[in-house]
Amino acid sequence: MDATTLNAIILPVVFAAIFLYALYFVVRSGVRDGILQADRKRAELEQDSNNARI
DSSP states (O other): OOHHHHHHHHHHHHHHHHHHHHHHHHHHHHHHHHHHHHHHHHHHHHHHHHHHHO
16 A cells, blocks of 8 residues: 555545534534524514513
């Protein structure tokens, strides 16, 4: 097994790992922001419904 065979196996695995690691943080931040946005919207709707009752 020479270096070119090793590079052909290892290099794509390393690049895939880096890509998936970055993708994990992108998805994680998107989910966090979506949850925060839903919480804000829920609080606004609750406040509007409380104001309508008064």
